[in-house]
Amino acid sequence: DQQVKQNSPSLSVQEGRISILNCDYTNSMFDYFLWYKKYPAEGPTFLISISSIKDKNEDGRFTVFLNKSAKHLSLHIVPSQPGDSAVYFCAASRRTGANNLFFGTGTRLTVIP
Amino acid sequence: GAGVSQSPSNKVTEKGKDVELRCDPISGHTALYWYRQSLGQGLEFLIYFQGNSAPDKSGLPSDRFSAERTGGSVSTLTIQRTQQEDSAVYLCASSQTPVVTEAFFGQGTRLTVV
Structure with missing residues (x-):
């Protein structure tokens, strides 16, 4: 039973x-949520996290939003850069x-130059 | 070393053979975790070691899987009588505190059972 779901396998x-x-x-x-970034042939690296007592956490170009009532979180990257191309795990x-x-x-x- | 080191990077084995995967955690990290990622799946928890405490083996998928951690440092994950469904990337992580959200991951071992 998948308790955490990312329904979009890819994004350009x-x-x-x-x-x-x-x-x-x-x-x-669940009361703590994290995003990891993974390049090919490397292990996942921690990117940003958020506690359930917050609804937003920002770190530079990366912002994570948490909607507890909807059991939904999102990662925003602004502005996107080609080096951001990777697999992102929630x-x-x-x-x-x-x-x-x-x-x-x-x-x-995939961030297209 | 500077990070979590896993060996080998890649392993191809025949169905039915035993394999051993090795993990060298970050020096001084007392907690060690094994995960695996099968094709099209998220990372799946396997086992957790914390200091001298009994390991949490609740994620091991069958009794063909076992792991040990010698001297509170290096860990070996052993899969006996490998099956094709064991093919996956096996990831090790370690953390200085027993807080999994602070763990650092190794690069993984890609196991292919043919």
Whole structure:
């Protein structure tokens, strides 16, 4: 049972425009959410996170929005750059007492120069 | 080393053979995790080690899978009698604290069972 879902396997965006990656979850016990970025032949690297007590967290060009009532989060990248081309994974967890993260299946972002 | 190191990077094995995958965590990290990513799937939790505590094996898919962590550092994931459905990228991660949201991932081992 997939508790974290990324329904868009791929996304193409023009350089300079906004990229919006979406993620949905089903488990209301999740209280911490993360986005990872993965290049080919590399492990996922942490990008940005958000606690359930917030609805927005911003770090440079990256902003994550959380809508708890809809069990939905999104990652916005503005402006998108060719180096942002990678697979983006959404993950969720309980911040304390949890040993594991639940991951989505990933969205492959391609930023076209 | 500077990061989590996994070996081999790629492994092709025949169905029915046993394989061992190795993970060298970041020095000083007490927590170690194994995940796998099968084709078209998200990362799936396998096992978690924290210090000298008994590991959390709740994610291991069958008794053909086992893992150990020697001396609180290097970990080996063993798959016995490999099956084609075991083909996946196996990822190891470590964290300084037992907080999985602070873990760093290795580059993974791509296992192909033919």
